[in-house]
Amino acid sequence: MSNSNIAPFIKWAGGKRQLLAQIRERIPESFNNYYEPFVGGGAVVFDLLPTSAVINDINKALVNAYKQICNASDAFLKNLKELDEAMWEDGKGYYYSLREHYNDKLMREEFDVELAALFVFINKHCFNGLYRVNGKGLFNVPYNNSRKASSDEKNIKAISEYLKSVTILEGDFQVACQNAKKGDFVFIDSPYAPLNPTSFESYTKEGFDIESHKRLADLYDELTARGCYCMLTNHNTELINELYSNKGYKIDVVSVKRMINSDATNRVGEEVIICNY
Numbered sequence: 171m172s173n174s175n176i177a178p179f180i181k182w183a184g185g186k187r188q189l190l191a192q193i194r195e196r197i198p199e200s201f202n203n204y205y206e207p208f209v210g211g212g213a214v215v216f217d218l219l220p221t222s223a224v225i226n227d228i229n230k231a232l233v234n235a236y237k238q239i240c241n242a243s244d245a246f247l248k249n250l251k252e253l254d255e256a257m258w259e260d261g262k263g264y265y266y267s268l269r270e271h272y273n274d275k276l277m278r279e280e281f282d283v284e285l286a287a288l289f290v291f292i293n294k295h296c297f298n299g300l301y302r303v304n305g306k307g308l309f310n311v312p313y314n315n316s317r318k319a320s321s322d323e324k325n326i327k328a329i330s331e332y333l334k335s336v337t338i339l340e341g342d343f344q345v346a347c348q349n350a351k352k353g354d355f356v357f358i359d360s361p362y363a364p365l366n367p368t369s370f371e372s373y374t375k376e377g378f379d380i381e382s383h384k385r386l387a388d389l390y391d392e393l394t395a396r397g398c399y400c401m402l403t404n405h406n407t408e409l410i411n412e413l414y415s416n417k418g419y420k421i422d423v424v425s426v427k428r429m430i431n432s433d434a435t436n437r438v439g440e441e442v443i444i445c446n447y
């Protein structure tokens with residue numbers, strides 16, 4: 171069991187909370203630095219709380235939220251509390267007005283503490299915690315009808331304390347792992363390989379295509395050659411098996427409930443946990 175008293179501050183597509191027990195069972199007995207190049211909501215890093223960690227994501231608004239919570243937790247909490255308290259009777263109208271304000275700031279690239287608070291408010295009040303943007307990069311997920319408060323002050327304070335010892339990067343996974351060395355542990359939870367052509371797989375307007383999965387498999391091989399411990403999770407699909415089979419990696423298949431899926435009949439599935447040790 172983990173000793174962590176920290177929970178993710180957002181709900182995130184592909185969040186690893188339900189796989190935590192299986193992930194914990196498989197982490198290396200000891201390692202030097204921890205790398206998580208696709209951190210998303212951070213379910214794994216907040217569970218393991220490694221002492222020397224590097225976290226990364228390509229989503230600028232998400233990384234801004236991590237940085238603001240780390241460096242300006244009081245201002246962040248004040249902003250978020252104000253957003254919660256100012257909620258109109260008409261939650262729907264309020265949500266859409268904040269979504270518009272959020273998109274205006276995003277387009278002006280105002281990556282500040284206000285944007286971080288808006289990001290979390292919107293995450294807590296949008297459908298299924300999805301982060302989806304249109305071709306112009308505008309966030310377009312509808313309201314989830316919730317009027318709940320957006321944050322837990324104690325949790326945000328604990329996250330802020332922990333993040334002070336963490337290196338927070340924003341960008342592509344390959345760059346984020348460039349300094350990983352022998353004895354470091356790299357936990358890799360990329361966007362999922364598609365189950366079918368309509369699967370939810372686009373987290374940013376860039377998406378994560380088949381070429382990205384191939385590039386990631388090359389990186390996995392390279393990190394293995396460097397002597398890093400690597401653990402990767404994904405759907406149990408043909409593509410993933412093709413990319414990681416016959417290389418001496420251990421591929422375990424585990425069952426999961428799929429949380430974000432518009433097709434209610436397809437809510438139980440298989441994932442793989444691939445380790446090179």
Ligand SMILES: C[S@@+](CC[C@H](N)C(=O)[O-])C[C@H]1O[C@@H](n2cnc3c(N)ncnc32)[C@H](O)[C@@H]1O
Binds near residue numbers: 209211212373377
């Ligand atoms: C499956 S989610 C990670 C979920 C995370 N494990 C959790 O528990 O919340 C994948 C993440 O990869 C990010 N991403 C997509 N393309 C990327 C890239 N090229 N480099 C780094 N991160 C990327 C997405 O923004 C998303 O947050």
